[in-house]
Amino acid sequence: MDALDCLMTRRTATRLVEPGPTDEQLAVMLAAATTAPDHKMLRPWRFVVVRGEAREVLANAITAAAEAVGGLAEPVIRKAAGKATRSPVLIAVIASRVPGARVPRAEQDASAAAAAQNLCLAAHAQGVASAWKSTPLPDSDQVRAVFGLTGGEELLGWVELGTLSDAIPLPPREPVALSAVASELTTGGQLAPVEWAAQPVPVDAY
Numbered sequence: 001m002d003a004l005d006c007l008m009t010r011r012t013a014t015r016l017v018e019p020g021p022t023d024e025q026l027a028v029m030l031a032a033a034t035t036a037p038d039h040k041m042l043r044p045w046r047f048v049v050v051r052g053e054a055r056e057v058l059a060n061a062i063t064a065a066a067e068a069v070g071g072l073a074e075p076v077i078r079k080a081a082g083k084a085t086r087s088p089v090l091i092a093v094i095a096s097r098v099p100g101a102r103v104p105r106a107e108q109d110a111s112a113a114a115a116a117q118n119l120c121l122a123a124h125a126q127g128v129a130s131a132w133k134s135t136p137l138p139d140s141d142q143v144r145a146v147f148g149l150t151g152g153e154e155l156l157g158w159v160e161l162g163t164l165s166d167a168i169p170l171p172p173r174e175p176v177a178l179s180a181v182a183s184e185l186t187t188g189g190q191l192a193p194v195e196w197a198a199q200p201v202p203v204d205a206y
């Protein structure tokens with residue numbers, strides 16, 4: 001798979017089943033995450049791999065956090081906790097801002113998001129399916145404690161990993177009209193439509 005093929009064909013998996021990625025595949029994904037663009041090389045990110053029985057630790061924390069909210073129906077709590085075990089492996093992505101750094105927080109978080117996308121792309125390149133998902137109750141003490149989050153750290157979700165099940169088909173992904181998302185600055189200071197990109201690039205051509 002070449003680089004553009006990898007970028008254009010990565011999808012968010014609908015359902016992930018065993019087998020999960022091997023240690024070697026996980027190591028490549030984590031290494032790819034560390035190549036994210038990173039202003040002043042702060043490494044404003046870190047990752048926590050959760051798999052096997054350890055997923056129950058996370059599920060229990062989500063349950064405890066949901067119960068602490070109060071008033072949530074039992075099925076709602078169970079559904080939230082079940083997210084910890086719905087894929088063979090997950091990697092939590094943590095924005096780990098460097099205090100006092102002269103790089104704005106938004107830029108540090110952007111680097112962490114790029115690292116998460118690198119995880120997904122490195123998974124895809126190795127034939128591992130992925131889904132970047134929101135973490136249930138990410139600000140709760142219980143969930144923060146599982147990932148050892150300190151004051152300046154925040155969860156950007158987690159990347160679920162495994163084998164794509166064909167039980168639920170992937171929804172179609174329409175190409176985006178580039179004129180809807182991009183324009184070009186003219187020498188006169190105007191924002192002009194990108195007429196040279198009038199045709200959507202067919203992502204399924206890759």
Ligand SMILES: Cc1cc2nc3c(=O)[nH]c(=O)nc-3n(C[C@H](O)[C@H](O)[C@H](O)COP(=O)(O)O)c2cc1C
Nearest residue numbers: 010011012013131132133134135156157158170173
């Ligand atoms: C920070 C972040 C959080 C996300 N959380 C969820 C989620 O909780 N549930 C979900 O189904 N998809 C989640 N997604 C995935 C998007 O829904 C998905 O990327 C989008 O539908 C486009 O699908 P594609 O990645 O296959 O192109 C999340 C994506 C990002 C970047």
